[in-house]
Amino acid sequence: xxxxxxxxxxLRAREVLDARGFPTIEVDVTTSGGALxxxxxxxxxxxxxxEAFELRDARSERHNGHGVQSAVRNVTRHVAPxxxxxxxxxxxxxxxxxxxxxxxxxxxxxxxxTLLAVSIAVAKAVAAARGVPLYRALPGSxxxxxxxxxxxxxxGGTHADNNLDFQEFMILPLAAPTFSDAVxxxxxxxxxxxxxxxxxxxxxxxxxxxGFAPNLRANVHxxxxxxxxxxxxxxxxxxxxGLALDAAATTLxxxxxxxxxxxxxxxxxxxxxxxxxxxxxxxxxxxxxxIEDGLAEDxxxxxxxxxxxxxxxxxxxxxxxxxTRASTLRRGVERGVANAVLIKLNQVGTLTEALETMHVAxxxxxxxxxxxxxxETEDDFIADLAVATRAPQIKAGAPCRGERVTKYNxxxxxxxELGRSAEYAGRAGFSVGR
Ligand code: PGA
Ligand code: ZN
Numbered sequence: 444x445x446x447x448x449x450x451x452x453x454l455r456a457r458e459v460l461d462a463r464g465f466p467t468i469e470v471d472v473t474t475s476g477g478a479l480x481x482x483x484x485x486x487x488x489x490x491x492x493x494e495a496f497e498l499r500d501a502r503s504e505r506h507n508g509h510g511v512q513s514a515v516r517n518v519t520r521h522v523a524p525x526x527x528x529x530x531x532x533x534x535x536x537x538x539x540x541x542x543x544x545x546x547x548x549x550x551x552x553x554x555x556x557t558l559l560a561v562s563i564a565v566a567k568a569v570a571a572a573r574g575v576p577l578y579r580a581l582p583g584s585x586x587x588x589x590x591x592x593x594x595x596x597x598x599g600g601t602h603a604d605n606n607l608d609f610q611e612f613m614i615l616p617l618a619a620p621t622f623s624d625a626v627x628x629x630x631x632x633x634x635x636x637x638x639x640x641x642x643x644x645x646x647x648x649x650x651x652x653x654g655f656a657p658n659l660r661a662n663v664h665x666x667x668x669x670x671x672x673x674x675x676x677x678x679x680x681x682x683x684x685g686l687a688l689d690a691a692a693t694t695l696x697x698x699x700x701x702x703x704x705x706x707x708x709x710x711x712x713x714x715x716x717x718x719x720x721x722x723x724x725x726x727x728x729x730x731x732x733x734i735e736d737g738l739a740e741d742x743x744x745x746x747x748x749x750x751x752x753x754x755x756x757x758x759x760x761x762x763x764x765x766x767t768r769a770s771t772l773r774r775g776v777e778r779g780v781a782n783a784v785l786i787k788l789n790q791v792g793t794l795t796e797a798l799e800t801m802h803v804a805x806x807x808x809x810x811x812x813x814x815x816x817x818x819e820t821e822d823d824f825i826a827d828l829a830v831a832t833r834a835p836q837i838k839a840g841a842p843c844r845g846e847r848v849t850k851y852n853x854x855x856x857x858x859x860e861l862g863r864s865a866e867y868a869g870r871a872g873f874s875v876g877r
Pocket of ligand 1: 487490610689691815816
């Protein structure tokens, strides 16, 4: 066990595959005492314009231009000489050095994926060197707390090849008293939904985040199916399990038509005000407790209207809107826009910057939801991050498929480790409208 300070001995990087079969960068940080921290960068599909740049070998024929050999080279040639022999335990100093080395606002020189994999590998190496669980070694980890999980059950939008316009139709097991109970509820409702789809001869193929990806007659049919699946699992929609949407509305907005184009169900173009009115309708008809990216990332007036109409009753989550950036979140706070922020590490590029955004959220009463990406890996770092930062919620996709359940399973192990003292956000993690 290494105590005072943890010295970095070496960094290595390699190209591995993510859960979709695309390459991604993996970084190993080894300390002078021989401890290892290993991290893999995730990748988004519906990306915000303000996200950190993802470096890929666009001009190469390998992996159709998706290779990450240039990111790997950046670690070997530039990052390793900078960080070797440095103290890993000062995460803020490490991340500041990475940002300075890159020198651009969007990490477009070395790549946000490069820097994030290094940043997380350093944090993991410190925990390994100290011989403590990762959630105890991360900055701000004095009183761990397990998050309420948001499970994606039905996929659409850019995450699936079906006819649903919205990206994610999710459930929140609000009444479950413990994290493990919430996982059981999520999995049971997932399986009842699968039976319902099978019985009606509907496809049970899944989308990128593990949610079922059926063709349905309308977007609202997905909400009806969730209600039916919750009831079939013996639970009461609303009381036991809430519904949540990720509209990913930036992908629906067409600047030429100055409106939100629903291609399928029903096919029509909505103005911001019409879309807000539809959300109000759906919230009346269904027990929807959370709406993410209900409007596009640059539609601040629309967001303001949505926040005025629903912000006191429904959790309104800014994903593309804030892109995990503290400065943009501050702008949201000033304008009274949204009341929760999605935290995606690779949107911003280093752990320290994400922690700062979470700090801004907490100081202003915004909920933080630690989130995975469509292109996930077997890396379960976000589970420990959610626990260490007492994030009230986590969103890692369906309770199905390896790259998804590795996060939920890690949380189950943490719950066991914390034993009777395990604190769980549960329904309290979901405070809007109560
Ligand atoms: P993404 O999807 O990783 O494709 O951005 C997740 C989300 O929008 O929440
Ligand atoms: Zn989203």
